[in-house]
Amino acid sequence: MPKPSKKTTKQKHVSAPAIAVSGISVVFDGHQVLDNVTLKIPSGSFSAIIGPNGSGKSTLIKVITGLIKPMAGQVRVLGRHLHDVRHAIGYVPQKFDFDRNFPITVEEFLNLAVHKHVLKGQIESIVEDVGLSDAILEQPLGVLSGGQLQRVLIAQALLKQPSILILDEPASGVDITGEEQLMSLFSRLVDEQGTTIVLVSHDISSVAKNVDQVICLNKKLVCAGSPSKTLSKKQLKQLFGEHKELYHHHH
Amino acid sequence: MDIFIEMIQFPFMQRAFIAGALLGLLLSTLGVIATLRKMSFFGEGIAHASLAGIAIALLAGFAPLPVAIVWAVLIATGIFLLERYTKLPSDSLIGIFFTGSMALGVVLMQFTGGYQPELISFLFGSILTVTQMDLYIIGALTVAILTWFIASRRQLVFLALSPDSAQVSGVAVHRQLFIFYIALAIATVLGVKLLGIVLISALIILPAATSSLLSHSFKSYLILAVIVSEVTILLGLTLSYFFDLPSGASIVILGTLLFFLSLITQRFVQK
Numbered sequence: 001m002p003k004p005s006k007k008t009t010k011q012k013h014v015s016a017p018a019i020a021v022s023g024i025s026v027v028f029d030g031h032q033v034l035d036n037v038t039l040k041i042p043s044g045s046f047s048a049i050i051g052p053n054g055s056g057k058s059t060l061i062k063v064i065t066g067l068i069k070p071m072a073g074q075v076r077v078l079g080r081h082l083h084d085v086r087h088a089i090g091y092v093p094q095k096f097d098f099d100r101n102f103p104i105t106v107e108e109f110l111n112l113a114v115h116k117h118v119l120k121g122q123i124e125s126i127v128e129d130v131g132l133s134d135a136i137l138e139q140p141l142g143v144l145s146g147g148q149l150q151r152v153l154i155a156q157a158l159l160k161q162p163s164i165l166i167l168d169e170p171a172s173g174v175d176i177t178g179e180e181q182l183m184s185l186f187s188r189l190v191d192e193q194g195t196t197i198v199l200v201s202h203d204i205s206s207v208a209k210n211v212d213q214v215i216c217l218n219k220k221l222v223c224a225g226s227p228s229k230t231l232s233k234k235q236l237k238q239l240f241g242e243h244k245e246l247y248h249h250h251h
Numbered sequence: 252m253d254i255f256i257e258m259i260q261f262p263f264m265q266r267a268f269i270a271g272a273l274l275g276l277l278l279s280t281l282g283v284i285a286t287l288r289k290m291s292f293f294g295e296g297i298a299h300a301s302l303a304g305i306a307i308a309l310l311a312g313f314a315p316l317p318v319a320i321v322w323a324v325l326i327a328t329g330i331f332l333l334e335r336y337t338k339l340p341s342d343s344l345i346g347i348f349f350t351g352s353m354a355l356g357v358v359l360m361q362f363t364g365g366y367q368p369e370l371i372s373f374l375f376g377s378i379l380t381v382t383q384m385d386l387y388i389i390g391a392l393t394v395a396i397l398t399w400f401i402a403s404r405r406q407l408v409f410l411a412l413s414p415d416s417a418q419v420s421g422v423a424v425h426r427q428l429f430i431f432y433i434a435l436a437i438a439t440v441l442g443v444k445l446l447g448i449v450l451i452s453a454l455i456i457l458p459a460a461t462s463s464l465l466s467h468s469f470k471s472y473l474i475l476a477v478i479v480s481e482v483t484i485l486l487g488l489t490l491s492y493f494f495d496l497p498s499g500a501s502i503v504i505l506g507t508l509l510f511f512l513s514l515i516t517q518r519f520v521q522k
Contacts, residue, residue, distance in 0.1 A: 065419045066418065066419065067415055067418060067419065086419070086420070086421040087421055089419060091416065091419040091420075093413075093415060093416060096413060096416070097413075098412050098413055099287070099289075101463065102287060102411075102412055103462075103463055103466040103467055103468060103469055103471070103472040104408070104412065104468065104469045104472075105467065105468045105469075108408075108468055108469050108470070109412070111405070112405055112408060112409040112412070112417075112420075113409070113416075113420045115405075115421070140467045140468075153416075156416075160420070
């Protein structure tokens, strides 16, 4: 992975927002899924969207990536219309439903997301970054475990060298050590390459430890800011109800 | 050997072999994507729906093939638009167009009167009816469609695997899918000349299904599907000549045998 000069936090936050969402509302079959959501995600930041099940987290991600058209509101990515900057976005979906009999190797799958020929060495380096061995490249995609598939999806998104990486529950199916490894990779991408990372997560303790902005969503924007500001007992109670509080993993 | 030389000296057999080789390449290539997208029924639907186009051509006194192609493109467009803008499943929509258009064809045929050899050849296919003009049309459209396919293959595979991820990656999913529907509809109608409305979908399904049993990568899947398709068509045509059998049915029976042979081979190799 190329290592450009390290950006300082100060430099990161003076540029235009990577993602600006204003007045987004989404209604499915008469049910309000998102209600007038407005937020900004600074360039080069590591943000997490949290909220209870059905709070519209995945829908918001799909609106940002253009998979769902909102009923109202607009999305600007890097100050431009999404259509003009698709190449700058890497996306890892929450579920990747596909026919397990689809005859395609991992290497062929990784190459699908890029529009030019990618050197094998570059692919091997990214596969290693996500914690996989390069022996996996020749394997059929359909035989991978859930955790391996999740890492391959992340590798595919990274191969585009995106300036914005959006991940919907990237650690699902990945064990706790693997999750820490992935979070550390995301932090490195932010620090060393200035990549903007936005992820949906249910793991509040991991979010508290790694990200620099938390977006609390429950159909509406409940709160947004640093983990210390947004992950207080009071805020979590407001977002999730009585029983949610910060849990620290012990290893 | 003499009988083989005699066979390839007949102009109608030469045209049949050239048309067969071109259509084998075209239909198997599109068939791999159609099978991966679970669109096997699409070819069946388009082929049967094209009967109305053939009936319109016969009534108006036009050449059936170009009119059937235009009609198939209209049907494919209708299926694509209704799939996109309604919540109805694809197989229901194909079924509606398939039966509706075929019924229209049957009604229109009532007005043509008399015996229609063109109609019979379209229903069951006939190598005798492949004209020089048909060859030009098949050749030109095969080159055009395969050029687009080669340029778009990565995008087509991506959208067959995961349309959402493909869209976010910048693939113009709806545009590519629409072109694919049109290309598959045209290829199906071109193949109707050789195999007939009743059997043509076999050339979309069988090579891809046979190849998928023996392939782990997309590259081998595509190459093997084309080889299976070419062997099936060219050997099927030869056998139909030697044993005086219907060409379309011979090709499909051979393709089916190859499929089961691959299935047994796969089971044997796995053990």
